[in-house]
Amino acid sequence: MALALVTSPVLCYHRIGGPLELGVTRVGRSTFARQMTALARAGWRTMTLEEFALGPEPQAPGPFLLTFDDGYASLADHAYPVLADLGFTATTFLITDFVGKTNTWDVRYTWKRLQHLGWNEVETWQARGFSFASHGATHRRLTWLPDRAVEAELTTSRRILIQRLGPAAGRAISYPFGAVDTRVAGHARAAGYDLGFGGVKGAADPLRLARVPVYSWDVGTLPIGLRSDWIGRAGRVAAHVANRCAVGTSVLLGLGPIQKTSRPPESAADA
Numbered sequence: 478m479a480l481a482l483v484t485s486p487v488l489c490y491h492r493i494g495g496p497l498e499l500g501v502t503r504v505g506r507s508t509f510a511r512q513m514t515a516l517a518r519a520g521w522r523t524m525t526l527e528e529f530a531l532g533p534e535p536q537a538p539g540p541f542l543l544t545f546d547d548g549y550a551s552l553a554d555h556a557y558p559v560l561a562d563l564g565f566t567a568t569t570f571l572i573t574d575f576v577g578k579t580n581t582w583d584v585r586y587t588w589k590r591l592q593h594l595g596w597n598e599v600e601t602w603q604a605r606g607f608s609f610a611s612h613g614a615t616h617r618r619l620t621w622l623p624d625r626a627v628e629a630e631l632t633t634s635r636r637i638l639i640q641r642l643g644p645a646a647g648r649a650i651s652y653p654f655g656a657v658d659t660r661v662a663g664h665a666r667a668a669g670y671d672l673g674f675g676g677v678k679g680a681a682d683p684l685r686l687a688r689v690p691v692y693s694w695d696v697g698t699l700p701i702g703l704r705s706d707w708i709g710r711a712g713r714v715a716a717h718v719a720n721r722c723a724v725g726t727s728v729l730l731g732l733g734p735i736q737k738t739s740r741p742p743e744s745a746a747d748a
């Protein structure tokens with residue numbers, strides 16, 4: 478059983494608003510706005526990736542890292558404006574080969590092909606204090622790839638991000654599907670990343686950080702999963718669900734107007 482590295486909490490979302498889907502990674506805009514507003518009113522605040530890298534701040538309510546995987550264009554329509562109004566920021570992990578293009582990699586979950594953020598939008602929101610980082614070049618599951626292909630995914634995406642957005646964009650990666658092991662983490666380190674985010678289970682390695690499952694947030698009251706003992710709580714709960722932060726998103730989606738009885742589904746779409 479690997480120990481988790483102690484960090485500030487990391488919350489993970491995928492898609493906000495836009496068309497409904499077969500998968501479980503979409504959260505409605507009004508739901509998202511309600512969640513974020515409740516957290517802001519309770520005294521929570523977001524932190525930049527740079528602040529996160531400095532180490533944990535254990536008090537609650539306190540800072541947390543808000544992350545989005547995949548970089549869908551709907552973030553700019555439905556999520557970023559909500560966050561900006563609250564004075565929040567976020568870190569979005571982009572699939573560099575798909576920036577400005579339509580999705581071809583999880584069509585089976587979404588029914589229709591979805592647009593990804595373009596570089597102009599990314600640059601606009603970066604200028605407003607939002608962070609961007611890597612989610613690989615083509616959204617392949619790195620743990621299933623041979624060494625050379627893993628290196629290509631990691632180095633290509635990082636190079637493109639640095640070219641377009643500057644060195645800070647080459648600092649972190651969110652592994653597609655949350656899939657990371659010792660080998661992949663070693664490749665990420667060698668490629669130049671400082672921080673790597675997987676699923677709900679982390680390891681004592683900054684290249685294998687966990688993200689707090691969303692279902693541990695009691696939004697609107699006390700976010701019990703984020704108290705000083707959040708690592709222990711999240712770790713215990715995480716043992717019962719799939720190793721994908723997407724699962725948490727689905728449960729929070731299922732919560733709707735704050736219920737406490739939702740049960741995590743056993744299967745989930747992309748993370």
Ligand SMILES: [Zn+2]
Binds near residue numbers: 547653654
């Ligand atoms: Zn993804």
